[in-house]
Amino acid sequence: MPEINSxxxxxxxxxxxxxxxxxxxLEMEGEVVRRxxxxxxxxxxxxxxxxxxxxxxxxxxxxxxxxxxxxxxxEHAYVLAxxxxxxxTPPERAQYIRVMFDEITRILNHLLWIGAHGLDVGAMTVFLxxxxxxxxxxxxYEAVSGARMHATYYRPGGVYRDLPKQMPKYRSSEYRxxxxxxxxxxxxxxxxxxxxxxxxDGFGSTIDEIETLxxxxxxxxxxxxxxxxxxxxxxxxxxxxxxMLRGSGVEWDLRRKQPYEVYDRMDFEVPVGSNGDCYxxxxxxMEELRQSxxxxxxxxxxxxxxxxxxxxxxxxxxxxxxxxxxDDMESLIHHFKLxxxxxCTPAGEVYAAVEAPKGEFGAYIVSDGANKPYxxxxxxxxxxHMAAMDEMVKGHMLADVVTVMGTMDIVFGEVDR
Amino acid sequence: MxxxxxxxxxxxxxxxxEKIARAELAYGEVxxxxxxxxxxxxMQTLRDSEMLAFDQLLDIAGVDYAAxxxxxxxxxxxxxxxxxxxxxxxxxxxxxxxxxxxxQSIESxxxxxxxxxxxxxxVKRNHRLRVRCYAADDDMPMLDSIVPLWSSANWxxxxxxxxxxxxxDGHPDLRRxxxxxxxxxxxxxxxxxxxxxxEVRYDERRGRVVYEPVSIEPRxxxxxxxxxxxxxxxPAAEGAKDA
Numbered sequence: 001m002p003e004i005n006s007x008x009x010x011x012x013x014x015x016x017x018x019x020x021x022x023x024x025x026l027e028m029e030g031e032v033v034r035r036x037x038x039x040x041x042x043x044x045x046x047x048x049x050x051x052x053x054x055x056x057x058x059x060x061x062x063x064x065x066x067x068x069x070x071x072x073x074x075e076h077a078y079v080l081a082x083x084x085x086x087x088x089t090p091p092e093r094a095q096y097i098r099v100m101f102d103e104i105t106r107i108l109n110h111l112l113w114i115g116a117h118g119l120d121v122g123a124m125t126v127f128l129x130x131x132x133x134x135x136x137x138x139x140x141y142e143a144v145s146g147a148r149m150h151a152t153y154y155r156p157g158g159v160y161r162d163l164p165k166q167m168p169k170y171r172s173s174e175y176r177x178x179x180x181x182x183x184x185x186x187x188x189x190x191x192x193x194x195x196x197x198x199x200x201d202g203f204g205s206t207i208d209e210i211e212t213l214x215x216x217x218x219x220x221x222x223x224x225x226x227x228x229x230x231x232x233x234x235x236x237x238x239x240x241x242x243x244m245l246r247g248s249g250v251e252w253d254l255r256r257k258q259p260y261e262v263y264d265r266m267d268f269e270v271p272v273g274s275n276g277d278c279y280x281x282x283x284x285x286m287e288e289l290r291q292s293x294x295x296x297x298x299x300x301x302x303x304x305x306x307x308x309x310x311x312x313x314x315x316x317x318x319x320x321x322x323x324x325x326x327d328d329m330e331s332l333i334h335h336f337k338l339x340x341x342x343x344c345t346p347a348g349e350v351y352a353a354v355e356a357p358k359g360e361f362g363a364y365i366v367s368d369g370a371n372k373p374y375x376x377x378x379x380x381x382x383x384x385h386m387a388a389m390d391e392m393v394k395g396h397m398l399a400d401v402v403t404v405m406g407t408m409d410i411v412f413g414e415v416d417r
Numbered sequence: 418m419x420x421x422x423x424x425x426x427x428x429x430x431x432x433x434x435e436k437i438a439r440a441e442l443a444y445g446e447v448x449x450x451x452x453x454x455x456x457x458x459x460m461q462t463l464r465d466s467e468m469l470a471f472d473q474l475l476d477i478a479g480v481d482y483a484a485x486x487x488x489x490x491x492x493x494x495x496x497x498x499x500x501x502x503x504x505x506x507x508x509x510x511x512x513x514x515x516x517x518x519x520x521q522s523i524e525s526x527x528x529x530x531x532x533x534x535x536x537x538x539x540v541k542r543n544h545r546l547r548v549r550c551y552a553a554d555d556d557m558p559m560l561d562s563i564v565p566l567w568s569s570a571n572w573x574x575x576x577x578x579x580x581x582x583x584x585x586d587g588h589p590d591l592r593r594x595x596x597x598x599x600x601x602x603x604x605x606x607x608x609x610x611x612x613x614x615x616e617v618r619y620d621e622r623r624g625r626v627v628y629e630p631v632s633i634e635p636r637x638x639x640x641x642x643x644x645x646x647x648x649x650x651x652p653a654a655e656g657a658k659d660a
Contacts, residue, residue: 041595049605055639084444236472236540239569245540252540316648344644350444351536351547364478364536368486370643377478379536384475387572416595 005029009398013042017120017402020412024389024401031397036390043416051376055342056082057155059376064150066378067414070109071141072101073356074414075154077378080260080352081363082156085345086317093303094158094310095261100299101144101153102261102354103292104196107203108137109357109409110285110292114210117282117406121223126210133206136199143168143192157318158311163303167195193300200293200300207289214282224279228392228404231276238391239384242359243288244408247273247281254355266295278407285409288357317343342371358382358409380414419543422447429546432466433459448547456550457561463537463546464566471537471546474567477574478534479581483607488643531558531583552583562588580605610635 011024018024021042027035047066051059063078064071076098083089090098111130118126138148143164145151153160167188172181187198214220230240235248245252253270255263271287273280312318319338320331347369353362359381366375385408392404420428426440426447436459439450451459463471535548552558562585564570574585575594582603585591593600602609612635620627 041593041597044595046604049611053611053637058639234568237568239473239475239567239573241475250540257543341639341642344642344646346646348443349446349448349547351446351545360475362476362536364476364534366480368643369645370488370641371639372641374485375478375480377476377534379476383572383576384569387569391568 006034011401013039017405019116019405019410021416022386022405022410022412026398026401028398033393033396033398033401036393036401038386038389040386040412041416043412045417047417048376048378051373053372055371056345056373057342059373060155061150061152064152065413066380066417067109067356067358067361067382067411068149069112069411070105070357071149071151072098072105072153073109073354074361074378075152076102077352077354077356077361077363078376079154079156080354081350081365082345084350084352085348085365085367086156086343087346088157088312088314088317090158090312091309092262093162093306093308096299096302096306097159097163097310098154099261099263099266100196100296100303101140101159103295103299104137104140106292106357107289108134110289111137113285113357113406113409114214114282117409118214120402120406122219123213123217126213129206129210129213133199133203136195139168140192140196143195155311155318157314158309160311162310163192165191167192193304196296197300200297203293204290207286211286215286221279223399223403224282224407225277226275227278227396227400228407229275229277230388230392234391235276238388240359240388241381241384242355242357243281243284244359244381244385246271247284248276249274254353254360258353260352260354266298268295278403281407344369344371345373353379356381358411358414359385361414378414378417380417382408382410382412382415383417386410386415425544425546428468429463432462432469436462446545446547448549450549450551453550453553453560457563457566460535460548460563460566463548468542469539469546470541471539472541473538474535474563474569474573475538476536477570477577478536479577479583479605480532480534481581481605481607482530482532486643488641530555531581533560533577533583535563557584558582559584559586561586562591564588579603582606 006027006029009026009028011022011026012018013021013023023039023042025037025039026033047062050062060075060078063074066074111134115127115130118124141151142148145153145160167190169185169188170176170181172178187195230238230248232248232250235245235250240248241252249272251270251272254260256270268291271284271291273284315331315334320334324331325335345367347367349364349366351362351364353360360379361381362379364377364379365373368374389404393401396404422442422445426442429447429449430437430440433449433451436451436455437449438452441448463469529551531552533550533552535550537546537548550560552560558581560583562570562574564574564587571589572594574588575590575592577583578585578591579593579595580603596604602614604613612631612633614631615628616631617626617628619625
């Protein structure tokens with residue numbers, strides 16, 4: 001009787017290391033993966049088709065739910081595309097706020113990534129450190145938009161409202177003693193910018209702590225170094241963007257190469273790897289955390305010194321304020337039309353992309369002049385990365401599949417859309 | 418120093434020549450259209466040309482033009498009665514053009530219904546290009562696969578096939594990707610209703626999952642409106658209409 005060596009393993013769709021819902025069919029030969037066939041689409045919600053049936057502004061909230069750990073960056077690409085179509089530019093202050101929140105989002109995303117990646121590979125503590133910091137940034141989301149995750153904060157023409165002058169505070173209750181409340185509110189005495197600055201001051205040492213735990217850790221290096229090496233040529237061929245491309249040694253960052261908003265005024269470095277393995281991609285993302293803090297500091301500095309509107313006053317696109325609406329007939333009409341019908345865009349096609357934490361997130365809109373997009377196509381970075389799964393894990397051990405999934409920073413909200 | 422949009426267009430025209438069916442520069446973006454027969458050769462030129470060097474294929478977007486320019490609300494003239502300007506309920510936004518509620522026939526000029534739009538990026542030279550290709554046959558849209566040129570086309574073509582039914586000739590593994598196992602139809606086509614055709618539930622009695630026709634009512638909260646906004650009107654086109 002012949003000895004059968006090869007067999008098939010079903011990885012997921014419910015597996016803690018599958019980062020959501022991925023069914024991975026692995027053809028194994030002993031413990032070595034010969035072929036990986038990812039079955040995606042278990043989280044497919046047809047966002048693009050839904051957007052075709054709704055006025056432009058009503059789809060912004062769907063963007064948050066695509067890559068649900070880098071919410072505002074998704075909104076950003078979609079809103080940029082609409083603005084390009086309408087030919088409008090948001091006020092400068094709104095642009096700085098967007099850049100600041102893009103970077104806050106990048107930190108949020110990378111913290112979740114390092115937490116989950118660490119957990120997958122066997123480092124539990126990092127997860128707890130990372131999530132402690134995430135909490136503060138989520139509070140910033142909540143302070144500006146009222147929602148901790150799905151903010152719908154960016155709108156065509158600016159951002160929904162200005163940064164709060166007073167950071168919301170905790171209140172004492174029967175479950176929370178006054179002394180605790182005082183401690184928790186220590187950084188919340190001032191404005192939101194003060195709060196973010198205090199976060200930036202403390203965050204550098206958090207990155208150091210995480211790096212102390214991982215960077216020279218023997219187990220971490222054994223699991224990451226020389227795993228899933230991608231050459232720069234292959235990375236381009238496979239459509240990699242973001243840290244996945246930079247980890248392979250290609251210096252490409254949209255914030256630098258095709259700057260949008262006020263990124264051209266920001267001073268920051270673009271980290272680039274050299275070996276193209278999981279360890280390099282880890283180092284690239286860790287350095288991006290530090291650079292994000294640097295950009296946030298520059299934004300805080302500018303926002304402190306400059307006041308101004310955060311939304312255009314063009315009421316063909318942007319709704320008038322509640323007060324205006326009650327006083328002024330014209331504003332009432334604008335308000336009514338915007339909320340019952342929305343605005344029509346000129347016929348045409350645009351593509352706008354941002355450097356989301358995971359790579360290039362783009363929105364392609366085909367408009368036929370209606371108040372709804374005729375076709376919306378979202379370019380999700382994770383989709384291209386997931387497609388390279390087979391190539392990256394071939395010849396590796398089963399345990400490395402988890403490492404590769406972690407290094408890709410996969411979120412199924414955007415892969416399946 | 419990256420090319421300006423005009424320079425890029427000139428370089429693309431110089432490289433492809435006759436193969437360009439239409440070229441357009443709008444919103445600072447360059448878009449060209451190629452015939453399906455020229456698609457593969459044109460893409461190869463774009464990738465390998467020294468001046469253009471499109472080393473990345475970022476995305477392939479399928480588009481269904483069956484309902485392009487159709488709206489649900491008469492905006493040009495007021496009605497005699499003052500009300501009921503809403504176009505009747507059986508429109509694309511609500512029910513889909515055909516399918517189980519099928520009412521309208523699909524009227525689009527032959528060979529212009531399905532298109533694939535390729536988004537190219539040159540990391541080397543820092544520029545972007547959009548390439549559009551209409552499939553010749555509406556009933557069986559078929560285009561050449563460009564997987565040999567860019568590996569990233571693999572899943573993107575699978576997605577366009579799954580959602581729009583565009584067949585990519587020469588694709589190594591053209592399977593559905595986003596929809597369920599055993600799914601029928603191509604859900605992003607304009608004649609596929611938003612609410613779908615079937616719904617799934619677990620049948621206690623039979624002890625298995627069953628598929629049934631959808632039971633929910635489709636509804637539209639905001640009708641689709643196209644307004645001729647003079648702010649966006651093209652002065653040249655206006656002049657031509659008057660003449």
